[in-house]
Amino acid sequence: MKILLLGKNGQVGWELQRSLAPLGELVALDFDSPGPWSANFARPESLAATVREVGPDVIVNAAAHTAVDRCESEAEHAHALNAAGPAVLAREAALLDCWLLHYSTDYVFDGSGTAPWVEDSPTGPLSVYGATKLEGERALRSSGCRHLIVRTSWVYSVRGGNFAKTMIELAQRRERLAVVDDQVGAPTGAELLADWSAHLLRTVQARPELAGTYHAVANGHTSWHGYARHVIERARAGGLPIKVAPDAIDAVPSSAFKTAARRPLNSRMSTRKLRETFGLATPPWETGVDRMVDEMLDRRLTTTNL
DSSP: OEEEETTTTTTTHHHHHHHHHHEEEEEETTTOOOSSOOTTTTTTTHHHHHHHHHHHHHEOOOOOOOOOOHHHHHHHHIIIIIIIIHHEEEEEEEETTTTTEEEEEEGGSOOSSOBBTTTTOOOOSSSHHHHHHHHHHHHHHHOOOOEEEEESSSEEOOOOHHHHHHHHHHHHHHOEEEEEEEEEEEEEHHHHHHHHHHHHHHHHHHHHHOOOOEOOOOOOOOHHHHHHHHHHHHHHHHTTOOOOOOOOOEEGGGGGGGGSSSSBBOOOOOOOHHHHHHHOOBBBHHHHHHHHHHHHHHHHHHHHHO
16 A cells, blocks of 8 residues: 655654554655655645545545634635645546545534534534534535544644643743633644544555544543643642642633634544544543643653753
């Protein structure tokens, strides 16, 4: 199997380089990859040419404009990465009769209610980011290509910046923090997503009728406030000099912070379809987050010792 991975240096893309390698020959590209092939989503002609020249059996698209607030002021760029680019990939995948795995988001929903969203729940994005990601989904479905759309939420990894790192850094400098408590979702590790993705791709090779949309998030849910408290206490228990006291992490509504893009309040997502179709488990969100924090602490200790 020949796999073309796009967005190799993002959080999910980095982990996919590991998880997809055992499946076959892997060609991993990013926007600025050197060499003969272009993965620049702002140049659709060269993106299409890359797909044709590589001639993959599977395309995995982990590229996206995920800076939610910047998408509001960079709508054209967001559309190129999240909608127009995926449409080109879907068209080329249909022509080559290859598979396309594409990642989407809880932001395609309006965040109302408290029930977990299922794959066929009505969509209603609140932001440019959510709207362009939804347009990308629709491009795949209308293209006729064999596809998997994996919707996820609150993705993190040790690589790069993330919410947990920010909270731990702030907790070392400040005596009081305010964190939003009316947005609820499931922190989901890029590593876990990558492992699920490899399993899905291997399975659909033998069972193409399983193509479609799946929700893939860790088990359980929490608010950003609950998430912050959890990682800070984990870091404190790990010996990090935390200044903020446990009772000095204030829970505040979303309205306390002005942001360019509206966030969905309810990002709960049902994984029943994923679990029952592919026989996969969804570990508790705390399991992956604890592992991430512990790895961050280990890296900090190693760097200090050096």
